[in-house]
Amino acid sequence: MLQIVILVGLVLLVAILMAIFRISRLLNVAKGTDKEVVDKGSNSFNAILFIVFGVVTFGLFFWYSIVYYDEYTPPVASEHGVLTDGLFWTTMWVTGIVFIITHILLFWFSYKYQYKKESSALFFPHNNKLEVIWTVVPAIVLTILVFTGLKTWNDITDKAPEEAEVVEIMGYQFAWKTRYPGNDKQLGNYDFRLIDAENQFGMDLTDKASFDDFTPREIHIPKGQPVLFKIRARDVLHSVYAPHFRLKMDAVPGMQTNFWFVPTKSTAEMREETGNPEFNYEIACTEICGKGHFSMRMLVVVDEPEDYKKWLAEQESWLSKNETYLAKVPANLKEEAKKASGLNNTVEQPVSEVETTGASM
């Protein structure tokens, strides 16, 4: 039904256009305007339309930008995000003013200087003073923007502070996984050849640092403390994008990337601020990676520092949840592995069983 309506509409539209076309052509011939250099009627009509267009679109632009301000500006929840938002709005003011002035000139000139038979254009081929002015002024304005931007960029991409909480994020088709260093504050080595259905990270269990690493389902980070995301990918490019933290960094197979930041609002605070009790920080993917690109969601919870500590304490190491992998730990490190991973209190039996198979590793 809808299709038929659309079709009929289209046919009608075409018919109307054809009619306009024929009539205007006949009129032109009848009035002899087709012989004139410039068709005055259409010319001033077009000139007026520029003014109308300018007024209407500026109206819409201001109306939408002001009324929907809250909708299109997501709240910011990181220290550097406040700075980059600041830069964004500074640039918006500068470019916004240029945008408005140049468009007013464009539309106004179009109207004002429309063709008049009796008048003629000004022969004005160049003027060095003007040209120097509008080379130098944009150059200065841009320099200022560049230098403020450079400073912020350098600070953001500077080395993460020593005490930063390290969180590893790995992208794969089509989800994220996260790994924490555990008590030793050190992420264990990994090797993509060790990846299997359980060991999704390819954790290298010959490295002591792996024993206490844990892999929770969502990311928790402490409010007000520096956090370092160590980012990698397992198959194709992905990109970690946390809109509220103004954070984005590609996940590249074969190369680790980093982004550190300081979250400034806990999830609870954000729920209050947005008035949305369901609010959650999210990570999305912004590098095309295949069929499920649009669905790579990971939750981030920003805790108060003490809640974060509590949460950390509750986490069980990956090894303790995947005991069979103890077999991959070299014999001389087994004890240490059990201790570090919190496997102490488990039954001896299965472990020794695995040990024999493990020897062949």
Added chain:
Amino acid sequence: MATANIQTPDLAHDVHHDHDHEHHDNFITKYIFSTDHKMIAKQFLITGIFWALLGGILSVIFRLQLGFPDMQLEWLRPFLGKWITEQGKIDPEFYLALVTMHGTIMVFFVLTAGLSGTFSNFLIPLQIGARDMASGFMNMLSYWFFFLSSIIMLSSLFIETGPAAGGWVVYPPLSALPQAISGSQLGMTMWLVAMVFFIVSTLLGGVNYISTVINMRTQGMSFSKLPLTIWAFFLTAIIGLLSFPVLIAAALLLVFDRSFGTSFYLSEIYIGGEALPNMGGSPILYQHLFWFLGHPEVYIVLLPALGITSEIIATNSRKPIFGYRAMIGSMLGITILSFIVWAHHMFVTGMNPFLGSIFMLLTLIIAVPSAVKVFNYLTTLWKGNLVFTPAMLFSIGLVSFFISGGLTGIFLGNAAIDIQLHDTYFVVAHFHLVMGSASFFGLMAGVYHWFPKMFGRMMDAKLGYIHFWLTFVGVYMVFFPMHYIGIAGFPRRYYSFTNFDAFNSFTDLNAFVSIAAIFTLGAQFIFLFNFFYSMFKGRVAPANPWRSTTLEWTTPINPGHGNWPGAIPTVYRWPYDYSKPGAAEDFIPQHIPYSQTKESNLPHENELIKLENEGDVVIVNENKH
């Protein structure tokens, strides 16, 4: 200036002169394997229009998905077959294929081949006063390589596994691994093969444009008298010649990685349940190579449009283009700078942040020549006597898009701001305005302006006005709202936004954009009708319908092979003598000597009259043979 007049005499004069009157072509040599630059230009134009239509339709299909995620698209099954899922929706993988093909088609096939191919071919010989391109045969090859490339790219749309789907930038590993996405199987191979032929076509064309401009200008046509169109095409060809080979290299290495087990771009990959043997490659390497072309490509697309509008705005303002030399200077600046800003597409790819700082600096420098161009356009309009032909309207539209889209580039060029905006709809809005719509308007302006020269008939102006206003309004309705969606953080290349709380809004605005896109596409049919109708039934064109100064209007209304039946006119003055004080008419064509315009000459021009007489001697000689 005075000494620059001495030119290499045009050898082509003599070669062609006696036989071009009775040049009898058969159908095949006239319309298909033609070596006449005008016919080749038309071939590029028609092919480009076909691609533009297809690219537009693809975008409307994926806009349906974005604007109306719940819509039943069962009715598309006859066209898309199994890419419509059981639920009557577009398959998410096919969505990516649509986006990829849309981008590839628009950037390369429409705005590179369709724009440069058409107007460089058509205008270079006509405006510099040459009988044809330096090599008509290479020129013909250029079109047919493009045609071959088109066939391959088009066929890839219909294969079982679907066309390439890794985005128009086809980043590996996604594009290198057939198991990563089905578009990376045969579709990707065809994409690469098609692009190689495409590049061959571009290079053949480019070599021709450059050598023609350098060697075949008519008597008196020094570089400082070249119309800005020619300057733009010339610089565009140079950019293309220097940057496209790098894309070939990038594509070749990708072919190796895909088919011969090398690891240029691949390292440490575990996919589909197995670890691949590749080690030591870098996906970042591909990105550097790609954007070394990719960024200049933006200017390959844009510069011809800017050249075209400079010409049209000057003509229809009845006023010299303001700052002719500054315009050339800024184009030169853009040309050079366009090669050293590529990594601004890679701020957050894990590239060394120090490099990011450098590229940010260089990027914002390139904004200066762009700003200069805008101010010069505005000053050209100031105190003009503006005639709103459809071409003029589209040119003014281009200036508007160039401003709107150019300004948002200042955000994206700032690495700190780009962290948030990268790969969001803000970027989509930005490049569609500054590169997509601006260049598209340049193309349209060019078609309306030179249609009389191409087909000897006029397009209907009223339909042109309607076409312009609907398109101008439509483009802003499509792309302006995308800024808001982008500032809100919506990522691009997303099939749907419902998975995220952060992006679960703006459904109304997205629906609005989609309706506007359909509306805008619909408006193009007015143009199509006007174009084809006028080709056969349009009012017969006068010799110089826009009362323009450049040489192409001195040819017969329907120029034959060789362009001028007699001698090629000699050029005495720059192309922008509009509304010169004292002159009888408000334009003085380039081939009118100063000795005939004593009433309007500036003091230094009177001195040039002496030199002209020497020039005349040469002309007289030439006419005698």
